[in-house]
Amino acid sequence: MTASVKAFVFDVYGTLFDVYSVKEKADELYNGKGYEISMLWRQKQLEYSFLRQLMGKYDTFSNITRDSLRYTLYYLNIQSDSEKEQLLIDAYKHLSLFPEVKDVLTQLKHKKLAVFSNGSRDMLDPLIEYSSLRQLFDKIISVDDIKQYKPTPASYGHALHTLGLEREEILFMSSNGWDISGARNFGFKTAWINRKKLPLEELDVNPHHIYSDLSHILEWVN
Template sequence: MAYSTYIFDAYGTLFDVHAAVRRHADRIGPDGQLLSELWRAKQLEYSWVRTLMGAYADFWTLTEQALDFALAKVPSADRTLREALLEAYWHLDCYPEVPGVLKALKARGARLAILSNGSQAMLEAAAKSAALDIVLDEIFSVETIRRFKTDPDVYDLVTTEWRLYPDAISFQSSNRWDIAGATKFGFRTVWINRSNQPDEYFDYAPSLILPDLKQLA
């Protein structure tokens, strides 16, 4: 079934969150993958904990704090790369199929948007760097409500702004927890399982599971 509205999570779905570390892999040391995985895990953990506490901090602050933890946890990593890694996060590579898929959906007349935990500045920079800004109709950031996914109000940003019922929206994310939250909210959900992870949250199953975005086009 073709939809007229496609909403995409940003990090891990459109943009490769491990690209920043990979860009400096030759200088980081042998534990670069571990560093990158810890950085991402703590970034997400901090967003969930702060939402539960009602103590919002923007996603860029959490990204910095998560990297500091990862660098402290991985002593083999070169700490002098901190600023270079943070700078690289503003210009993450998108996955190879992303530009073509988004252009094809746009050519069919679909509306396209990002809905992300990222700050508005981070998302706009990443979209511009990957030349996705020319096909996106909107970038929705949680910054406006100061709560992170999977708070239902995050998903409601789209339905309220675009005056749509949730089931009129196809929502794509590589994060299974995000898919669970969006499914509960009422979106039609597509889990982009890029790393072949086992399923979970079985009571909030996605409508479709794909290895990448290609089949959307």
């Protein structure tokens, strides 16, 4: 099954990096409210990207991340200021890697590797540089280059064009069920990294493979 795969393409947020690791900084800044903040912040971050796509009002993921944080703080009735908000935004550039990530990527380094993210480059590039993963990837692909968020077909088309391959030659991995549905619908081979043991999305497009973490991807190595 590995022969036809010419590129291993990874989503970033939730797949390589734990988005909820901002909880620690949020706890520090907002008196133990880190769990509530991190959960709602992520929910609104995704919701705003989807809504802006549907409304035809694209904005960068960094701006969406700031807007969704502000909504979260208002919703939770938490008093804040611009300095605290900036510290928490900066924490998004220092998210924790999931434990298996570096080892898996190192074992795949002889393959063509890429990341494909909704993150804008002002968030994505510092995050990957800080984690010392940059040298392992052949391509860093951001939807910001074409201003089309995943899961639109145009966003996956941008990744395909950037990689210069056929759809079936790409194995796309994400922890986000909606992202996997979009990629499978577009024609990529897909592996859902179902870290939270969630049910399948009811979208009539199921992943080719389901794994509990990225270590199982190594079965694709010849």
